[in-house]
Amino acid sequence: MSGLLGAIEIGRSALRAQQIGISVAGDNIANVNTPGFSRRQAKLVTSEPAAGLGTGVKVTDVSRTRDQLLDAQVRFQNGLFGRLDTMQKAFATIEGIFSELAGSSANEAGAVFSQSSGVGLSGSLSRFFNAFQDLANNPESGSARAVIREEGQLLARTFLRLDDQLKNAQTDLxxxxxxxxxxxxxxxxxxGTLNARVPSERFGGGGSSAPLEDRRDNLIEELSKLVDISTREQDDGTVTVYQSGRILVDHAxxxxxxxxxxxxxxxxxxxxxxxxxxxxxxxxxxSLKGIEExxxxxIPDYLSALDSLASTLVSEVNQKHSAxxxxxxxxxxxxxxxxxxxxxxxxxxSAILDNTDLIAASSxxxxxxxxxxLQVSDLRLNRLFSGGTKTMEEFYSDLVGEVxxxxxxxxxxxxxxxxISEQLNNRRENVRGVSVNEEAANLILFQRAYQAAARIVTIVDEMFQSVLEMG
Incomplete structure (x- = not known):
C-alpha cells in the first residue's frame, strides 16, 4: 500500500506542477502587450527522494526572465535621454524668446520680435542708429530728436523684455x-514599499514575487529618467538604489x-x-541634470551677453553724446x-525724456x-566686441546664432x-518579452504532461480498487 500511496502522491505533485506551468504560460500570453511585463518561468525541481525512490516534482519559484546588465544599461541611457530631452524643450522656449513675436503688433511698446522682421533687438539697434543718421542729415530738426527719444525708449524696453523673458524661463525651470x-x-x-513586500512573497510561500518586482523595476526605470541612479539586487530580492554613491533605498x-x-x-x-x-x-x-544645465x-550666459551689449551701448553712446x-x-x-x-x-x-532739445548733434x-x-550713428560700425572683430549688431547676431x-x-x-535607447529596449524585450508561439508550445507540453499525470492517478486508483476487492 505504501508503494501505491507514493505513486499517487507522485501523480498529485505532477498535476499541481503542470497546473502551475499552464497558469504561468497563460499569464504570459495574457500580458503579451503589457508594458514592463517580464516573462515568467516556473522552476520545477525533483522532490526529495524517499528510500531511494523519487517522490515527484515541485515548483520552487515562479521567476522573471531578466538580464540585469541590460536593465542597468537601459537605466543609464534613460538618464542621458532625460537630460537631452529636457534641454531640447528648454532650448525651444529660449529660441522662441529670441525669434517669436512677444506682442501682437509691431507698435507695441517693449515687444521682442524676430530679427528678420526688423523689430527685434537687432532691428531696434538699427533703427536707433538710423535715427541719429536722420538727425545728422537735419541737425536742427526737433521731430528727428523726438524720433530718437522714442527709438531709445523702445530699444531699452526691448532689452528689458528679453531679460524678463529669459529670467521667466529660468524661473519656470x-x-x-x-x-x-x-x-x-x-x-x-x-x-521602498514594494521592496519591503518582495522577500515575504518570494520566500514566505505566499506565491510569486514577480508581479511586485516588475512594478518596482518599472518605477526604478521612471526614476532613472529623472535622476542618474545605480542599483544592486540583494539576495532577498530587494533592490538597493544609489545616487552619487549615496543610498536612496535600502530594503524598506x-x-x-x-x-x-x-x-x-x-x-x-x-x-x-x-x-x-x-x-x-x-x-x-x-531630466534634473538637463534643468540644472x-x-x-x-541662460546666465545669455543674460551676461545681453548685459555686456547693454553696458557697451550705454558707455559708447554716452561718451559721444555728452561731448x-x-x-x-x-x-x-x-x-x-x-x-x-x-x-x-x-x-x-529722464532729462532727455522731458526735453528733446538736450539731444546733441553738434560738436x-x-x-x-x-x-x-554722425559719431553716434557710426557706432554701429565700430568693432567693439570679440577683441575688436565684432560690431554690436554682429555680437547680438552671434548670440542668437549660438542659441x-x-x-x-x-x-x-x-x-x-x-x-540608442530604442535599440537597447528592443534587445531587452527579446530577453524578457513574451513570444506567443513559444508560450502556446509550452501550453501543449504542460497539457500533455497534465494528461499523463492524470493517467497515473487513474491507474493507481484502479490498483487501489483491485487491492480493496482482494481484501
Whole structure:
C-alpha cells in the first residue's frame, strides 16, 4: 500500500506542477502587450527522494526572465535621454524668446520680435542708429530728436523684455526642478514599499514575487529618467538604489531627496541634496541634470551677453553724446542714464525724456554742425566686441546664432540618443518579452504532461480498487 500511496502522491505533485506551468504560460500570453511585463518561468525541481525512490516534482519559484546588465544599461541611457530631452524643450522656449513675436503688433511698446522682421533687438539697434543718421542729415530738426527719444525708449524696453523673458524661463525651470524632485520622492517611497513586500512573497510561500518586482523595476526605470541612479539586487530580492554613491533605498528604508535654495544673481535656484543630511548630490544625468544645465549655465550666459551689449551701448553712446551740444546749447548730457548699464536697467536719461532739445548733434554748438550725431550713428560700425572683430549688431547676431546652434546640436544628440535607447529596449524585450508561439508550445507540453499525470492517478486508483476487492 505504501508503494501505491507514493505513486499517487507522485501523480498529485505532477498535476499541481503542470497546473502551475499552464497558469504561468497563460499569464504570459495574457500580458503579451503589457508594458514592463517580464516573462515568467516556473522552476520545477525533483522532490526529495524517499528510500531511494523519487517522490515527484515541485515548483520552487515562479521567476522573471531578466538580464540585469541590460536593465542597468537601459537605466543609464534613460538618464542621458532625460537630460537631452529636457534641454531640447528648454532650448525651444529660449529660441522662441529670441525669434517669436512677444506682442501682437509691431507698435507695441517693449515687444521682442524676430530679427528678420526688423523689430527685434537687432532691428531696434538699427533703427536707433538710423535715427541719429536722420538727425545728422537735419541737425536742427526737433521731430528727428523726438524720433530718437522714442527709438531709445523702445530699444531699452526691448532689452528689458528679453531679460524678463529669459529670467521667466529660468524661473519656470526652477519650478519644474522642484516638481520633479517631488515626483522622484514619490517614486522612491513606492519603491521602498514594494521592496519591503518582495522577500515575504518570494520566500514566505505566499506565491510569486514577480508581479511586485516588475512594478518596482518599472518605477526604478521612471526614476532613472529623472535622476542618474545605480542599483544592486540583494539576495532577498530587494533592490538597493544609489545616487552619487549615496543610498536612496535600502530594503524598506528610503532617504528622500531635498533641495537647498541658493541665490545666483537675481535668481533663486535649487541644489539637489539628501534631505536627511542636507548633503549636496552631484547630478550627471536625468531630466534634473538637463534643468540644472540650462538654468544655471546656458541662460546666465545669455543674460551676461545681453548685459555686456547693454553696458557697451550705454558707455559708447554716452561718451559721444555728452561731448556734444543740444539745440539749447547745453553740453555734457548723457543720452542714457549712466546708472543703467544692464539689460534690465538700461533707460533713456529722464532729462532727455522731458526735453528733446538736450539731444546733441553738434560738436561745438554751432548751427548746422552734425559731427556728434554722425559719431553716434557710426557706432554701429565700430568693432567693439570679440577683441575688436565684432560690431554690436554682429555680437547680438552671434548670440542668437549660438542659441540656435546649441538647440540644433541638442536636438541632433537627442535623436541619436533616442535610437540608442530604442535599440537597447528592443534587445531587452527579446530577453524578457513574451513570444506567443513559444508560450502556446509550452501550453501543449504542460497539457500533455497534465494528461499523463492524470493517467497515473487513474491507474493507481484502479490498483487501489483491485487491492480493496482482494481484501
Amino acid at each position: 526652477e519650478s519644474e526642478f522642484q516638481r520633479q524632485v517631488d515626483q522622484a520622492n514619490a517614486l522612491l517611497d513606492e519603491i 528604508a528610503v532617504s528622500s531627496l531635498g533641495r537647498r535654495v541658493e541665490v545666483e544673481g537675481d535668481a533663486a535656484v535649487s541644489r539637489l541634496t539628501l534631505a536627511s543630511t542636507g548633503e549636496a548630490l552631484t547630478l550627471n544625468g536625468g 540650462v538654468r544655471d549655465t546656458r 556734444g551740444y543740444g539745440l539749447n546749447g547745453v553740453s555734457g548730457t548723457n543720452f542714457f542714464d549712466a546708472a543703467g548699464t544692464t539689460a534690465r536697467t538700461i533707460q533713456v536719461n 561745438d554748438g554751432t548751427k548746422g554742425n552734425n559731427r556728434v550725431a 540656435g546652434s546649441q538647440a540644433k546640436a541638442t536636438f541632433s544628440n537627442l535623436e541619436s540618443q533616442r535610437v
